[in-house]
Amino acid sequence: MELASFTGFIRVLFYIILFYYLFRFLARIFAPIVMQKAVDKVQERMQDQMKQQNYQNYNNQNTTKKDMPKEKEKIGEYIDYEEIE
Template identity: 60%
Template sequence: MEMASFSGFLRTLGIIVIFYYLFKFAVRLFAPILMQKAVNKMQDKMQEQYRQQQEQQYNASQATKATPKPKKEVGEYIDYEEVK
């Protein structure tokens, strides 16, 4: 059975600390870029939804204007003549 050496422990600890600071630096560098892309993507989605909603409202208003309301059909129309 091998025992862990103190120098090996320090080396591992040093590597962990170096990777931690490299990760921290990379996040500070790339996080604003990623956040800006996410915000732009959400803004595009919201604009598309708004555009679709406006088109639906316009189409609905056009459909109600284009088709006249159907008249109520009470029954057959019979033309009577007066008899004297």
């Protein structure tokens, strides 16, 4: 059975600190790139949803216009009468 040495403990502690700072450094570099890609995906999804919603609204308007009865022909003209005292 081997006992842990002081130098082994220092080496492990050094590696932990090294990996921590390396991770922080890489996160500062790559986090904005990853976040921008996530924002782009969300914007793309929102645009797709808006296109789909507009397409559905356009189709609904077309069907409602066909189903509406035509306006009756206007016969004559409108005359506004005034009272004379």
